[in-house]
Amino acid sequence: NIELAGALSDYRPHLIGGFADENVNELLYLDLEQEGAIAVIPLADQLKVEQNLPIAPTVLPSPTEVNYPDIPDGELLGYLHRATEIKQGGDWKAKDNTVKSTEIDQQLEDKYNFPFCDKVSTATNPIDWGELTKSGNAPKACLDTILKRRSTRAYSAANLTLEELKALLDFTYQPQHYIEQGLDGTPDYFDLSLIETFIAVSGVNDLEEGCYYYAPKAQELRQIRFKNFRKELHFLCLGQDLGRDARAVVFHTADLQKAVARLGDRAYRYLHMDAGHLGQRLNLAAIYLGLGVSGIGGFFDDQVNEVLGIPVDEAVVYITTLGRPRTRL
Ligand SMILES: Cc1cc2nc3c(=O)[nH]c(=O)nc-3n(C[C@H](O)[C@H](O)[C@H](O)COP(=O)(O)O)c2cc1C
Structure with missing residues (x-):
């Protein structure tokens, strides 16, 4: 909806999936037991030339976990969300880790x-x-x-x-x-x-x-x-x-x-x-x-x-x- 409504109002939504979860959640005062940000979508004003941004990859990878603790029933989703966080200052900037647009x-x-x-x-x-x-x-x-x-x-x-x-x-x-x-x-x-x-x-x-x-x-x-x-x-x-x-x-x-x-x-x-x-x-x-x-x-x-x-x-x-x-x- 944001994508289509953006076109109607001259704002171009840019989807961002790779962000420092903790910082974004803190910024929004989210109760981490209850909620966590899943996407960040800046709206670029198409009427301002400097905001006409190029299309770029929107994802960053997170670590992959292979050793799971016992997770009680009903807690899997919260666990999964936390396990897939990107840490502030983490190594996501490392060259091998960034997802290249050519790969996509x-x-x-x-x-x-x-x-x-x-x-x-x-x-x-x-x-x-x-x-x-x-x-x-x-x-x-x-x-x-x-x-x-x-x-x-x-x-x-x-x-x-x-x-x-x-x-x-x-x-x-x-x-x-x-x-x-x-x-x-x-x-x-x-x-x-x-x-x-x-x-x-x-x-x-x-x-x-x-x-x-x-x-x-x-x-x-x-x-x-x-x-x-x-x-x-x-x-x-x-x-x-x-x-x-x-x-x-x-x-x-x-x-x-x-x-x-x-x-x-x-x-x-x-x-x-x-x-x-x-x-x-x-x-x-x-x-x-x-x-x-x-x-x-x-x-x-x-x-x-x-x-x-x-x-x-x-x-x-x-x-x-x-x-x-x-x-x-
Ligand atoms: C991810 C997702 C899964 C859904 N699964 C079901 C489903 O299994 N059975 C069903 O009757 N409706 C399903 N729905 C429809 C929702 O019941 C419906 O979207 C919701 O009640 C909100 O109503 P609305 O779509 O009319 O705004 C699903 C909707 C979404 C977005």
């Missing part, structure tokens, strides 16, 4: 290609967000959608169309198509090269049921499984009807081993926030198009890969369900 950008091809799989192009016209605001900097409908969006609580039995799915993917993964509409074509993420996208399709007109890998660079869906997964999705989403009734379920995944090797244990923070950022773009586009959408964080981590054919290296970090909202009679 080096992937020129999509991670997965399956030589003989069916491929469906997702190239499409960008979503038309309509009129710009009076000051003319970005579409007003974007702001209205941020303000009115809600997570859908139940889906109808009606299918999505392939055009709708393409539009949602275009807005989420191809921000460069929205520069002409005043939106940021290269919004900051922590490290998108660590995030992959899989989609289980069970009700999209003109698209075969099954599980697909979404290749954002090639802009195509690559089919990895051929069946209707509705029953399995219901189970995988802990019996939640949203999982069963959605017409398409998007899985954001990450290779944890690779992420930790690059960014230390702090990667776990970055991955979830990046997946959430993508999920929110899906969410806003779906609401704008009159579709239904809800995130799902509750799912069986240990079974989701095998059932859907998602490669074992990929850990699912966030799910977004899509469909048509059920309207009350």
